[in-house]
Amino acid sequence: MAAGSDDLPFETVEIGERVYKLGNNLGNGRFGRVYEGSYQAAAAGVDTATGERVIVAVKVQKMSDDKGLPEGKVYEDLGGIHGLPRIHGYGKKAGYSFLVMDLLGRNLAQVKAEQSGIPRETVMRVAVKAISILEEVHSRKYIHGDVKPENLLLGSNDPNEPLLFLVDFGLAARWEYGTGSHVEYNQQLGFSGGTVRYASVNAHLGRTLSRRDDLESLAYSLAFLLQEKLPWQGKRRRKNTSSSAKRRRKPSRSLFASYPEFTKFFGYAVNLGFDEEPDYKNCKSFFQERIGVNDSQMDSRDDHCPLTKQLRTGRPAAQWVTVYDPWLPTKQRCHYNVPEEFLPQFIARDKEQKLFISSVASCDGKWALIADAGTGFQSQVYHISPEFLPKVFYITAVAGSREGKSLVVMSRGNKHSKQEYVDSNLFPSSWVDKNLKANYVVTSMATSRGRWAVVMSVDSTITEQVIELDFAFPSEGVRRRWAAGYRITAVAATMEQVAVEQQDKDFYVASVCYGRTAS
Structure with missing residues (x-):
């Protein structure tokens, strides 16, 4: 068995007539292992035609572990890009796939560990080179999907003048399939890919990844190289990925303290739209003027580097957020800022006119009620309970207060045949996803003191449902869903999360909450 080849059932791999013998294990990843390899057809590892020593890296992984596109095919499609390793070939053997490529130098995580840090100017050079490589990759309609220091390798042993390579395209994906149209946006509950430490906010929220996410992951990688560690390193990883996303929504000034050029790049990356083409020249200019690069084709002046949006770093106002849907003409009443002691008389008065509660919310000990004649309730x-979400059945509206109380409304005449509900410290992504697959849909949501209550029902009139989680609303995802024909049926907010749509004529209130809106 080859040195370091562990439990592999073979010691060599073949590319045509070339035979490569596996040697020392150079490293292990989630989806494969990398070995040093030597060209056996050459005498003592020396190419008899050129006299050059042939030592390569061989990546091996079980075929059952392949994720997404075959990595060898991706490298083939990206052939010729300066900054990608030369590929000698790829194939399959004994239930494994393998990839033979040039053996490169150390990765940037290793360099940082060995030198106890990397100089700021070197990191800026890394940034410029990495952006150039990503620009080329993106121009071939691919995204890398896992940008991190471990996948940025040096081609020489001089860390002050790095010749940078981007490797490991095992999680690469297409952002366009030659149709001229960007892949469609989607959000699935859970983590959508990459390495957790460096993954973008969108990846933690389960969104389809695009070019912007490669740049955001690069920004976190640069922050890691500049500092001892990232702010979220050492934090206990939760199954609910929205908590990991929340940690990344801190202001860029705290992530890149005293590094204005990195702050600009980070702010630009996190404010890109899903299908927006990055301005790579602009991104590189943030660093090039600092390291004295003279490029007549690139304007690097600060005041000529506009950002499409300003990164929100302040504390937006907390206010009532009302969502409107177009309904057939009906009678509706909206009550805001109702003290708890006055709830009975407001509700009784509405009942006399056959108006039933369709939505409730709370703020600072006061309540909001939406009552209308179009609910169909009998x-x-x-x-009102001091518990958050007490054990009751067939809930049609629920709200929580900062004081820990809940207002639960139960109705007869609704079309639900089954119902499940949960009270959770975090948004219960896994629970919701499991019930969505069992034909439940979310019919009510609420929050109280940072806790979430989610009610899901069967036999609702809803035929298809998607869920958007975000930290800055109105979000791009909500607007895209609206344009695709979806309408908001339930909404909840913490001080970090809120959903809102604009009012129009002949629209009626469908849901209401109190929380944080974008300024």
């Missing part, structure tokens, strides 16, 4: 009861 009767209704409500319950």
Whole structure:
């Protein structure tokens, strides 16, 4: 068995007539292992035609572990890009796939560990080179999907003048398939790919990745190289990935303290739209003027580097957020800032006119009620409890207060045949995803003191449902869903999350909450 080849059932791999013998294990990843390899057809590892020593890197992984596109095919499609390793070939053997490529130098995580840090100017040079490589990769309609220091390798042993290479395209994906149209946006509950430490906010929220996410992951990689560690390193990883996303929404000035050029790049990357083409020249200019690069084709002046949007770093106002849907003409009443002691008389007065509660919310000990004649309910009861989401059944509206109380409304005449509900410290992504697959849909949501209550029902009139989580609303995802024909049916907010749509004529209130809106 080859040295360091562990439990592999073979010691060599073949590319045509070339035979490569596996040697020392150079490293292990989630989806494969990398070995040093030597060209056996050459005498003592020396190419008999050129006299050059032939030592390569061989990446091996079980075929069952392949994720997405075959990596060898990706490298083939990206052939000729300066900054990608030369590929000698790829194939399959004994249930494994393998890839033979040039053996490169150390990765940047190793360089940082060995030298106890990397000079700021060197990191800026890394940034310029990495952006150039990503620009070329993106021009071939691919995204890398896992940009991190471990995948940025040096081609020489001089860390002050790095010749940079981007490797490991095992999670690469297409952002366009030759149709001229960008892949469609989507959000699935859970983590959508990459390495957790360096993954973008969108990846943690389960969104389809695009070019912007490669740049955001690069920004986190640069922050890691500049500092001892990232702010979220050492934090206990939660199954609910929205908490990891929340950690990354801190202001860029705290992530890149005293590094204005990196702050600009980070701010630009996180404010790109899903299908927006990055301005790579602009991104590189943030660093090039600092390191004295003289490029007549690139304007590097600060005041000529506009950002499409300003990164929000302040604390937006907290206010009532109302969502409107177009309905057939109906009678509706909206009550805001109702003290708890006055709830009975407001609800009784609406009942006399056959108006039933369709939505409730709370703020600072006061409540909001939406009552209308179009619910189809036959009767209704409500319950105010010091518990958050007490054990009751067939809930049609629920709200929580900062004081830890909940207002739960239960109705007869609704079309639900089954119902499940949960009270969770975080948004219960896994629970919701499991129930969505069992034909439940979310019919009510609420928050209280940072806790989430989610109610899911069967036999709702909803035929298809998607869920958008974000930290800056109105979000791009909500607007895209709206344009695709989706309408908001339930909404909840913490001080970090809120959803909102604009009012129009002949629209009626569909949901209401209190929380944080973008300034």
